[in-house]
Amino acid sequence: MNALSDKTVGRLSLYRRLLNGLVADGVTHVYSHQLAVLAGGTAAQVRRDMMAVGYTGSPKRGYDIRELAQSIGAFMDAPEGQGVALIGVGNLGRAILAYFAGRRPHLAIQAAFDADPYKANRVIHGCHCYPMTEMDTIAAKANIRTAIIAVPATEAQAVAAKLVRAGVRGILNFAPIRLHLPAEVYVEDIDMTMSLEKVAYFSRKGRAEKEVNS
Amino acid sequence: MNALSDKTVGRLSLYRRLLNGLVADGVTHVYSHQLAVLAGGTAAQVRRDMMAVGYTGSPKRGYDIRELAQSIGAFMDAPEGQGVALIGVGNLGRAILAYFAGRRPHLAIQAAFDADPYKANRVIHGCHCYPMTEMDTIAAKANIRTAIIAVPATEAQAVAAKLVRAGVRGILNFAPIRLHLPAEVYVEDIDMTMSLEKVAYFSRKGRAEKEVNS
DNA sequence: TAGAACTTGTTAACGCTTTCACAACAAGAA
DNA sequence: TTCTTGTTGTGAAAGCGTTAACAAGTTCTA
Secondary structure, three states, rough: OOOOHHHHHHHHHHHHHHHHHHHOOOOOEEEEEHHHHHHHOOOOHHHHHHHHHHOOOOOOEEEHHHHHHHHHHHHOOOOOOOEEEEEEEEEEHHHEEEEEEEOOOEEEEHHHHHEEHHHHHHEEEOOEEEEHHHHHHHHHOOOOOEEEEHHHHHHHHHHHHHHHHHOOOOOEEEEOOOOOOOOEEEEEEHHHHHHHHHHHHHHHHHOOOEEEOO | OOOHHHHHHHHHHHHHHHHHHHOOOOOOEOOOHHHHHHHOHHHHHHHHHHHHHHHOOEOOOOOEEHHHHHHHHHHHHHOOEEEEEEOOOOHHHHHHHHOOOOOOOOOEEEEEEEEHHHOOEEEEOOOOEEEEEHHHHHHOOOOEEEEEEEOOHHHHHHHHHHHHHHOOOOOEEEEOOOOOOOOOEEEOOOOHHEEEEEHHHHHHHHHOOEHHHE
């Protein structure tokens, strides 16, 4: 119920996805050490994360998969679903639309925006694309609090500031710059250049690590 | 020279990009606290990272930008440049190609592969696309040690294993599963679903954080 | 020259996350 | 029932990374 750590939330999201996969396979129960190998962690960490959501398993039978998945969902999802906006419908933006298209019912991209007026009023991968000028009004009307930024680095800061003014409280930022925003706005950066350079470095220097974005 | 931490390497990559931007603006020197605000960190952290690369600035004048960027480069880049392979030329793969196209000379995507034979032997965003069957031979010939996986989750594990057999030592994995590989292979996951769920969660629960992928 | 102002380099303290280790416990076997 | 086996839940310890704090140093001013 109270504040979870950044990393814990990430793992919970992962656990749920793994659990859904297990349900599809017809499995009904899982032990912490099994979930650990699937998630690439340790059994102790899994158990601690379960503590965080307050779900309790049974010794000798482990965790009830369906119950646990539901428990995580109750913890993470907005009860009424949550709309997301995408800003920037270039190469990357379109790939993001395709990636999330029809995937999650409770966390769908409801509107896309682009500065290029030629892209406006088209439907791309099932998502309506609006001109940037309408961002404020549409975001406010749909009560959107989460946004994905996929615009060039030069425009990202201005777009982010505009989003915050429109009521957005969390941003997934693909632009390769650090955004400067009020402290109450949560920003997660996905910096592909940085990630690739890290991989290249450790490819040469040879160090093993299990790492997750964020 | 010795093993740097994962996070430090990430920040060094970021610093260098910021420094290059400053050079373009004609600036010649920078203080740790200036670099810190650009990078979204603290001055102490910047200084500590400089310690890691062994570069030493001058009191009252700060760091010589050009020297520092060069110093980081000597630390991070392979002297002879480093080739990268991309596996999977779907929506996401093409966006990745476009993103990195012509950007970094010393860290370029040299070859792309896809299981779909219709995509083979075409040039996409300046990168030649080969059929998957030739992956081993081409990767070996070009001495590729770094790869980006952008295939569906169901195929990612098999592709990763094949890459490792072909000599790859570092993988940037966009597929939403955890790869199971020998410990000496470095894997960095970019899990967009997980990242978006984190952002959605904190959009509602309202917690501030500055976070970087990985 | 002496002093003021502001920086770097570095050690020590702090805080967060992960891991360890073990008591409590459930289910099956004898 | 009692014992054995293998699990969960959790306090305590360990590990890592960040932040604080300060001595040493450089430049400018007077």
